[in-house]
Amino acid sequence: MAATSKDVARLAGVSQPTVSRALRGHPSVAPETRRRVEEAARALDYVASERGRVLSLRKTHRIGIVVSDLTNPFYPHLLAPLHDYFKQAGFRTVLFTEQDEDGPTIEELADGSLDGIVLTTSLVDSPLPAALMHRDIPFVFLNRESDATADSAVVDNVYGAALVGDLLVELGHHRIGAVFGPRAASTGRDRETGFRRSLSKHGRSLADELAVSVPFSFSHGRAALGTLLARSEPPTALFCGNDVIALGVLDGAVELGVRIPEDLTVVGFDDITIASWAHIGLTTVHCDLDRLARTAGDLLLKRIADPDREHVRSIQRPHLVLRRSHARLQLPSSPSKKEH
Template sequence: MVTSHDVARLAGVSQPTVSRALRDSGKVSEETKRRVRQAAKALGYVPSETGRALSSGRTRRIGLLLTDLENQFYPHVIAPMHHELEAYGYQLVLQTETTDTATVAERLISNGLDGVLLATTTVDSVVPVRLRDRGVPFVYFNRTADAMEADSATVDPVPGLSEVAREIAALGHRRVGAIFGPRNTSTALQRETALRDALDEQGLAIGSAATHRGPFDFDTGYEGAQRLLGRDPRPTVIVCGNDVVALGALNAAKDLGVAVPDDVSMVGFDDLPAAAWPLVRLTTVAFDLDAMARKAANLLVRRVEAEEPQPYEHAVFGTHLVRRGTLAAAG
């Protein structure tokens, strides 16, 4: 069997250099990497993942924890995270649970992961605390928890929702409804605060009777729109916590015979691919989801491979309004 020592002899380098070169380490020159790769290809050498783990103390496996399994937002982040991690020689391992508890943390730790991307964290989650206590690096993606600071890749909803508020006011809307996400998520809290503040600047407000809350899913949007559109007077525009909620709201309006945007306007958040479909044409708040997913993976690799303590990095991605067909002048 061809070994890394054989590759080292052919390339004229040490065996540790072979390992670092094949991991694309920044400590190895590009010329040396080229020689090592050529030697490995010539000999038909395939690195052993088990050997790598034993020699480095790492499994080169990164977990992505998802507990909000019904949220159609998260499937869109798996591919960019996978590609970014693959470029550094890591494997993405999906970890799915229906709850966010200390038991989940222990399961993550027992799986021998080098680090964890926390994508569905609640503000009161104990998982970050358990991971930090056990020395497992982690990065917040999209949502954060109050109990523990860590590297994060998140969205700033203020610019996009400020545009929404200005557009709503300019189009003559005075009765504004909203379908928000759950109070125990940082994304729902931030988006609600940003929207209310932006509307207040335009002399508008959302009354308690014109508000609905629930998980970031289709059913929340459907049930919320049914309730809000059944009011008299009903809102002339409904701002939704995310695009999945907005899709539920659009379907409820269809079932009720309420025309969008002639009778009621709808606005989402996230700009998922479905928002641009000709059958949907959802006006929504957008940000670079692909870049944010890659950044979270990059931050975690940096944290895993850091030889000395480093300050936390908080990557915040801006937002902007994407105008399509579901927002029009008040009727």
């Protein structure tokens, strides 16, 4: 249906290879020939077939991005900068979702349709990374832990979560609770580790009944708040595994009539855009997700260019952003003193 380089060749009175060379700016094409070819191409609305080019060049200039759930407001913060980075580098973005056991198969990723892959979502026991490694398919972990034999761009989650622990202790809280992310995700696990470690350092600990692990989702955060507030001694401060969970908690608080921060301090992690909205004012741990994503893109393209280079693990140090969802513990005996 669409014109091919052969059609252009016939019209311009040259051979097919000459068309290819002329349109790609190869120097060994005479100016007059090039002109004729370009004119013929224009006349036929010719666009070189990506299908043919890809087979011939053995490069697709396509990157697969695996996210867990597009409706989760966290992922656009990674997807958007990744897409833009790859676009300006001449690569296209193919989207994959991996929701509970039902992600892309290794065959889908290894069929030669992708030059590289960004894994944003892999659970720690996902078979995908090992399978990709085994087949020498370039990939990078983004916001996920990796062993030494893969590239990765991550936030120092242990450090960031410890900042929150320090903050809550400093604010005078004793009944401290947590809605951690899933242990099967390195972000969930590491943030739990860092938070617990910080409390220990201060001689505190997390009561078992005040700590839960839930998926990184709004609705699970919402539900978790109800669970924790039903304890005999409910928490006065809550660390959430990420901002999306925290937003769920804040939402539940409105429903349950819990005042933030007077009745409950809530702290998140990631600092997604919504956290900074005036309604929300979520105190959280800021990660530069744009930079994190671009770093991952950069690592991946370098790996594609040189499959044998050293593996790099880029770690970003996050910092606290104090907004309005935290407060000093209000002792029943003394007047409140809100801090921020």
